[in-house]
């Protein structure tokens with residue numbers, strides 16, 4: 001693991017505290033400044049005990065993106081989490097939840113009665129995803145296209161997509177094809193970028209996971225123009241965190257699906273979808289990690305170009321899902337408090353688009369409105385257009 | 390869809406103001422910023438120097454008609470995202486009070502913040518458990534400075550308080566029903582015995598979203614004016630302004646890109662350290678503020694890092710911006726790339742208390758130049 005930079009640069013402006021979504025809803029949460037740079041100073045002096053509630057941090061990194069002097073606040077908090085002692089029961093659960101790639105191999109496990117998870121500290125009130133694994137036959141089919149002479153774009157198949165949202169992968173592949181590319185799903189077996197482990201403070205595990213996935217991805221990048229991602233957290237992890245914290249690089253550009261489409265599609269593509277009658281009202285939700293990694297507004301800009309009705313922004317900060325965060329019993333209250341705002345800010349029902357599967361199930365549960373990846377919406381519109389033609 | 394495009398670097402007050410005014414002029418705007426701006430460290434009032442006196446020298450002079458037009462536009466802009474800015478009635482410069490009891494000049498002031506042209510007797514309210522709330526010292530200083538009476542009352546810690554409660558936590562608590570009723574009840578109790586009619590000033594933590602409603606209710610029930618005095622960073626007034634302003638800009642289709650600018654080319658084009666590049670018809674550099682490190686463009690076109698008095702580039706082409714350190718990214722002027730806010734040389738708002746005038750004058754001038762180049 002690489003050493004941190006600027007870990008002691010804090011100028012105590014507290015802008016991180018103003019950006020932290022958990023600090024606003026959780027009355028005991030000490031906040032990014034106290035848990036990160038303040039604590040780390042004591043820790044380096046050898047005198048720090050872990051603080052209570054450190055694990056309530058969602059690792060959304062909004063604090064880091066607010067900080068004017070680049071203090072790696074959330075990453076210092078991850079070190080803090082690593083030191084916080086936890087009951088063996090929760091340690092088992094966290095170990096399982098930080099290996100979503102295993103769950104992605106046997107997604108039907110989530111169909112077991114929820115009560116079974118309660119002794120482990122798994123929330124029984126947070127909605128679990130429905131399994132929708134990638135079928136072998138589908139995998140096979142996508143692979144066969146690789147021989148053609150078109151431009152090839154990799155799609156990083158994250159654990160969630162692999163186990164629970166193969167529809168999004170198929171939709172994204174179809175949209176890329178429509179734009180004239182061949183989509184290559186990678187890696188071939190179930191792997192995780194390591195973000196889940198890092199978020200829980202299992203830093204060694206995060207690095208091991210990342211290294212193995214890096215090997216599997218790198219092998220498949222030759223001849224690719226770029227790799228697009230379907231999940232904002234994986235996107236930020238692959239492009240920014242891997243090189244910064246583990247020294248792992250991918251030789252081709254890594255881009256979120258939405259940015260790729262916005263950048264590469266020609267006006268004809270947008271116009272074809274734009275003209276379709278009878279579209280529902282669209283709300284866009286930029287996930288925390290996409291704000292941190294790339295900024296806000298590209299999903300909204302894409303929807304402005306393709307949606308017949310003007311899209312609206314779901315005006316919330318963090319929805320509270322935060323990967324596996326909402327699935328842990330002790331976080332259910334905070335996760336729901338954050339997510340509830342979504343319902344409050346929606347004037348009328350509509351469809352919510354967001355590039356994270358866990359945010360999607362959380363938002364769908366709390367708002368009652370269908371929430372899907374933008375690729376699926378685009379693909380749906382393309383299919384409608386074919387029928388209408 | 391608009392044909393003109395603009396890039397704004399920085400999302401502090403100068404960047405936000407530029408963005409809003411560019412939108413009004415039909416530009417499509419992309420904001421590039423690597424961190425939050427200084428809005429959350431600034432109470433959100435616009436200052437205009439110590440006096441309105443005609444001899445006050447600003448690096449950019451506007452006529453009094455232009456000033457009043459500029460402030461009028463500002464008030465309308467703030468209204469569009471839900472903040473009421475109050476302008477002084479008379480020619481005098483009003484003052485607000487600080488956490489340590491000083492009288493600081495202000496000019497256009499959000500209606501939640503205390504401002505007055507004349508010194509007057511005040512009731513200072515402290516809240517136990519809130520850092521920077523030092524009502525005894527505050528009242529003593531105010532008495533000395535203003536020559537007026539200063540009453541002091543203290544509210545006890547709210548239920549559930551612990552040492553992790555900063556200003557944001559207090560504000561979020563008071564936004565909720567439990568917090569609002571706690572405040573109403575304890576304040577009523579504390580003000581018993583204080584002569585009626587004397588205005589009350591509270592630390593600036595009275596909610597983030599429901600501030601105006603809370604203060605109006607407290608004023609009506611207590612039959613006296615109730616407003617806030619600003620605290621140090623993070624400044625809740627600025628956070629309110631920031632959150633509401635950004636919400637409006639997002640809805641107006643502004644893209645907020647996270648990333649560090651490494652190089653600005655005269656095209657104009659901005660290159661980010663992560664390899665992305667952005668081009669537009671004009672580019673405004675609003676990154677020289679409190680957090681940007683205070684770089685200046687001198688009259689001969691050199692860009693100088695004021696802190697170490699070192700020339701770091703020329704106005705015609707800036708590169709290796711990141712090598713100067715992320716606190717020092719700055720500025721070039723002329724043509725389609727212009728500097729606004731503190732990035733524009735010659736202003737020293739810390740000394741002159743004219744930060745508001747600086748923002749309005751520099752943004753206004755830069756926009757005028759953009760339009761000229763377009764023609």
Ligand code: SF4
Nearest residue numbers: 020057058060061063
């Ligand atoms: S990572 Fe997110 S939840 Fe954690 S301290 Fe930072 S802003 Fe708060």
Ligand code: SF4
Nearest residue numbers: 010011013014016067
């Ligand atoms: S934003 Fe950065 S510099 Fe400011 S208090 Fe937080 S860690 Fe420190």
